[in-house]
Amino acid sequence: MKQKLKAIFKGPVVFYPPLFAAFPILFLYAYNINEVSMSEVWLPLVISVAAALVLWAVLSLIFRSLAKAGLATAIFLLFFFSYGHLYDVLEWAVFMPKHAYLLSSMLFIWGYCVYFIGRAKRDFRITTKFFNITAVVLIAINLFNIGSYQVNLAKLSADTSEESSEQTFASPAELSTLPDIYFIILDEYAHPDTMKEWYDYDNSEFINSLEDKGFFIAYESKTQSCHSPQVLAQVLNMEYLDGEAWSEPTYWKIVYSEVANFLKVQGYQYIVFGNNFARYTWEKYAKNNVDLYLDYHGYNSSSMVTEFMYILWNTTMLEPFYVYVTGSQYEDSYRCQTLYMLEKLEALPELEGPKFVFAHLICPHTPFVFGPNGEYVAPANWFNYEDKQFYLGQYIFISAEIEKVIDVLLKDSEIPPIIILQSDHGTRTKINDPKTDYPVGDNDWQKIINAMCLPGMDYDILSSNISPVNTFRLIFNHYFGADYPLLEDNQ
Amino acid sequence: MVTGSWLRTHRRQVITHISIIVGFVLLTIFVVEPLFARLEQFAGESRLYKTSVPPATDNIQYEVDHFEATARILEIYGWAFIEGYDSVNSKIYIVLKSADRTYVFTTETVIRESITEQFKELGLNLDYSGFSALIPIREIASGQYSMGIYIKKGSIEALIYTNKAVVKSGDTVKTE
Numbered sequence: 001m002k003q004k005l006k007a008i009f010k011g012p013v014v015f016y017p018p019l020f021a022a023f024p025i026l027f028l029y030a031y032n033i034n035e036v037s038m039s040e041v042w043l044p045l046v047i048s049v050a051a052a053l054v055l056w057a058v059l060s061l062i063f064r065s066l067a068k069a070g071l072a073t074a075i076f077l078l079f080f081f082s083y084g085h086l087y088d089v090l091e092w093a094v095f096m097p098k099h100a101y102l103l104s105s106m107l108f109i110w111g112y113c114v115y116f117i118g119r120a121k122r123d124f125r126i127t128t129k130f131f132n133i134t135a136v137v138l139i140a141i142n143l144f145n146i147g148s149y150q151v152n153l154a155k156l157s158a159d160t161s162e163e164s165s166e167q168t169f170a171s172p173a174e175l176s177t178l179p180d181i182y183f184i185i186l187d188e189y190a191h192p193d194t195m196k197e198w199y200d201y202d203n204s205e206f207i208n209s210l211e212d213k214g215f216f217i218a219y220e221s222k223t224q225s226c227h228s229p230q231v232l233a234q235v236l237n238m239e240y241l242d243g244e245a246w247s248e249p250t251y252w253k254i255v256y257s258e259v260a261n262f263l264k265v266q267g268y269q270y271i272v273f274g275n276n277f278a279r280y281t282w283e284k285y286a287k288n289n290v291d292l293y294l295d296y297h298g299y300n301s302s303s304m305v306t307e308f309m310y311i312l313w314n315t316t317m318l319e320p321f322y323v324y325v326t327g328s329q330y331e332d333s334y335r336c337q338t339l340y341m342l343e344k345l346e347a348l349p350e351l352e353g354p355k356f357v358f359a360h361l362i363c364p365h366t367p368f369v370f371g372p373n374g375e376y377v378a379p380a381n382w383f384n385y386e387d388k389q390f391y392l393g394q395y396i397f398i399s400a401e402i403e404k405v406i407d408v409l410l411k412d413s414e415i416p417p418i419i420i421l422q423s424d425h426g427t428r429t430k431i432n433d434p435k436t437d438y439p440v441g442d443n444d445w446q447k448i449i450n451a452m453c454l455p456g457m458d459y460d461i462l463s464s465n466i467s468p469v470n471t472f473r474l475i476f477n478h479y480f481g482a483d484y485p486l487l488e489d490n491q
Numbered sequence: 492m493v494t495g496s497w498l499r500t501h502r503r504q505v506i507t508h509i510s511i512i513v514g515f516v517l518l519t520i521f522v523v524e525p526l527f528a529r530l531e532q533f534a535g536e537s538r539l540y541k542t543s544v545p546p547a548t549d550n551i552q553y554e555v556d557h558f559e560a561t562a563r564i565l566e567i568y569g570w571a572f573i574e575g576y577d578s579v580n581s582k583i584y585i586v587l588k589s590a591d592r593t594y595v596f597t598t599e600t601v602i603r604e605s606i607t608e609q610f611k612e613l614g615l616n617l618d619y620s621g622f623s624a625l626i627p628i629r630e631i632a633s634g635q636y637s638m639g640i641y642i643k644k645g646s647i648e649a650l651i652y653t654n655k656a657v658v659k660s661g662d663t664v665k666t667e
Contacts, residue, residue, distance in 0.1 A: 098524065098527070099527050099531070100519060100523045100524040100526070100527035100528075101519060101523075101524070103527075104515070104518075104519045104523050105519075108515050320527060320530055320531065321530060323530070323531070323532045323533065324530045324532070332533075332534035335534065369534075371557065371568050371601075371623060372556075373568070373601050373602070373603055373621055374601055374602065374621075374623075375535075375557075375568040375599075375601050375621075375623035376534060376535025376599055376623045376625055377535075377566070377625075378533075378561050378564040378566045378625050379533045379564070380561045380563075380564065381561060381566075
């Protein structure tokens with residue numbers, strides 16, 4: 001036994017296998033650091049390093065050489081973490097490969113590599129040195145990027161907490177007379193004109209029914225950004241913001257917004273819905289800091305795979321086993337979370353006290369997982385932009401469902417509620433590729449639906465091109481006697 | 492010449508490695524691929540339902556809104572109910588029938604309040620008459636199939652064949 005161990009530890013110093021196991025995860029995290037929280041990284045990181053150590057140990061016992069086992073482990077890690085990329089490249093450039101063939105071929109090739117490494121008479125001293133140095137450099141670069149980001153983030157948190165501690169809270173108004181406020185965002189919901197022009201679909205039935213229910217429709221309302229976080233931050237802070245759309249300060253502003261602060265001072269409960277998009281943007285700020293955070297993922301523990309884990313998973317050899325292991329498809333969580341939000345929204349009037357509800361539905365945005373009546377859609381069409389029926393189906397579905405929700409909110413609320421129904425942006429064209437873009441005009445992303453149910457307000461004073469940033473200025477002035485000047489509508 | 496002598500001296504190794512590769516290919520085709528086909532599931536996927544179907548009764552009102560074959564999946568949406576009965580607790584199945592084979596697939600129920608409204612003179616609750624089926628074509632053998640709708644409501648059964656058909660040939664599928 002002693003001699004066996006002696007033989008294993010004979011040869012060059014090897015430490016790169018666990019570093020190579022950590023590298024893809026740290027790299028993915030560092031690359032998406034604006035959108036991922038560190039808490040999502042620990043689990044895959046620990047599993048990956050631990051599994052690599054186990055494989056290395058087993059191979060070491062077989063080869064009686066740490067260096068040979070290290071090399072075989074490194075090759076496995078290379079195959080394991082590049083599997084998804086290879087699959088994508090083949091799919092894009094050649095043909096749609098079958099997992100059964102690709103995965104087993106890669107394992108077979110690795111098996112042969114192991115065989116030849118085992119038979120080799122060399123001790124792999126130079127290779128080991130090279131890989132040790134490479135691994136250290138790769139890890140160091142990523143740790144440096146992550147570290148500098150965390151330092152900046154800590155600085156930002158300290159600045160903003162100072163700001164909020166300076167606020168003075170007025171005494172609550174008469175709570176029993178305050179209306180609930182529902183701010184419902186439908187992501188990528190196209191303007192009726194866009195639907196008519198490009199999808200040959202007449203949405204006037206839905207629009208007319210909103211008007212019949214007491215909504216004001218700002219037909220010419222436009223958004224100023226095609227990036228959801230920026231739009232949400234602008235509307236909820238009632239001003240045009242220039243900051244980077246996909247950044248921590250913007251996510252922070254979505255949760256700790258001027259609107260939320262104003263309403264909290266008035267005695268409102270702050271209720272926020274989580275979603276797949278929030279999970280990698282503002283969720284970390286909202287989760288423990290709002291009065292009620294409603295999230296399908298928290299409610300359903302079987303859907304705890306985050307987008308980061310999902311992306312990481314799909315780069316690895318585990319890709320074909322995702323559904324089998326997690327019990328559901330990641331895209332299906334969009335479906336489940338939308339249904340969950342619709343159901344929960346309908347139950348909110350029962351909750352006592354005035355409420356400010358912020359619900360951002362990732363619908364009709366991709367993936368297209370609903371047919372026009374809520375039918376299931378085949379996976380091949382989840383991102384089928386070219387065939388218009390899939391966006392249209394999801395559009396029809398969410399229109400009908402949101403109308404039902406509005407009916408319930410109007411019927412079950414003791415005080416007529418304020419309901420804002422907006423799209424963050426219309427359908428977008430990004431790179432003019434029909435495979436990934438909506439078949440619409442270049443400026444259609446600006447045209448949004450902006451429907452407001454403002455009980456007791458004289459709609460004649462409202463302009464049809466009112467900007468979404470003026471929504472809450474208008475509400476606060478009218479219902480709370482505030483004095484916010486309206487900003488220019490089409491900046 | 493050199494290659495020939497190398498092959499002669501390494502004949503045993505060459506045969507061993509060729510055997511390993513052939514074994515691997517056969518294993519992949521006959522064991523791994525069918526195994527993976529089972530793993531690649533998705534939400535809303537219809538399952539093969541082992542049952543015998545009754546003769547066509549034709550007492551079903553139905554509409555097929557969407558009937559399309561797309562990358563290995565047959566996508567079918569619509570609504571159906573047994574004449575004279577409401578749709579509560581009824582289960583809708585899709586039948587694919589060829590000259591020598593019959594397959595029955597499960598569907599997901601879709602709430603269709605508009606159907607109750609459309610047939611309001613019947614005074615029936617038809618809210619649960621909607622269905623959605625995503626049929627993996629790997630489950631059916633090549634051939635031409637008529638599409639039928641089979642409904643079970645307790646002990647009551649009904650079956651109707653529609654004018655829709657599907658033709659599977661190898662890995663491709665066409666709807667008619």
